């Protein structure tokens with residue numbers, strides 16, 4: 322377990338919604354977050370994302386399961402395992418930001434941040450200095466005396482981030498924090514989160530229904546549907562080889578690819594044809610790969626879908642090709658691609674990826 326900063330094991334959350342009615346919002350979810358991760362949790366509204374993530378600091382008590390944060394068991398055997406005072410302390414180590422910034426509108430930006438330090442042992446002067454530093458960190462030093470209503474949505478979210486960081490948390494939970502922002506502000510806030518992740522080593526849980534947000538900053542992703550995590554792992558892996566239909570919907574490029582493949586009626590591949598997904602770093606280019614293959618081996622490959630995705634800052638090319646030839650020729654083609662650092666995955670006629 323070593324480096325896991327958050328360990329959720331077999332978490333269930335059931336709500337009593339009527340006399341004999343319950344809703345199981347989270348079902349048997351197991352999720353490990355490592356220190357320094359930006360873990361994207363995606364899914365449609367009502368999938369259970371917020372409920373799940375609120376169990377991390379026990380704002381939501383699970384019905385069953387075990388929760389360990391920074392090596393300390395917070396919840397197990399259906400009950401809280403630490404004192405309320407200890408839990409209070411833990412919660413300070415887990416900052417949260419939301420879609421609605423929840424700022425105090427009657428007080429200044431600086432006061433909003435200072436408010437989060439009202440229980441700290443720092444002197445008034447130190448509290449003010451620290452708050453100014455936090456505002457500087459989020460790029461709002463010159464707005465300390467402004468009131469929230471005088472700021473744009475993106476700026477208000479920055480104040481909320483400064484406030485969330487006031488107690489030097491190791492973990493930040495972002496629950497749809499960019500959902501109310503326009504695309505430009507969204508990207509700026511995401512970049513700020515990434516920056517804080519790199520500068521402070523902050524571990525971030527990013528709840529969102531926007532795949533673009535996850536693509537931009539996350540290194541891992543979990544996809545939730547009806548209370549269940551249906552797919553999770555390294556972003557690149559999930560992104561390039563989505564196993565579940567819903568995941569394919571979220572990672573648009575792959576959905577387009579699958580639609581193309583279906584429309585080509587894969588069931589009718591000839592006996593001497595095989596379908597491959599090729600994944601390559603952005604600076605190689607699709608066309609020379611195919612032409613190069615033909616020149617070097619005489620084997621023909623037809624390209625049926627191609628796309629370049631940017632994950633983090635890294636462009637990644639994705640290509641679906643049908644290779645036609647004898648088994649030896651197809652093997653030679655795979656070798657040709659692999660020799661050029663291209664990841665090659667065979668796809669069967671059901672659209673299933675095989676390594």
Ligand SMILES: Nc1ncnc2c1ncn2[C@@H]1O[C@H](COP(=O)(O)OP(=O)(O)OP(=O)(O)O)[C@@H](O)[C@H]1O
Pocket residue numbers: 336337338344345346364365366367368369370371372373497
């Ligand atoms: N306090 C509650 N009492 C009863 N049902 C609840 C409660 N909180 C959440 N639910 C239900 O649990 C399910 C999951 O809700 P949750 O808010 O976790 O989903 P979500 O994926 O975060 O969606 P959203 O982005 O819309 O918040 C929904 O069916 C919701 O109606």
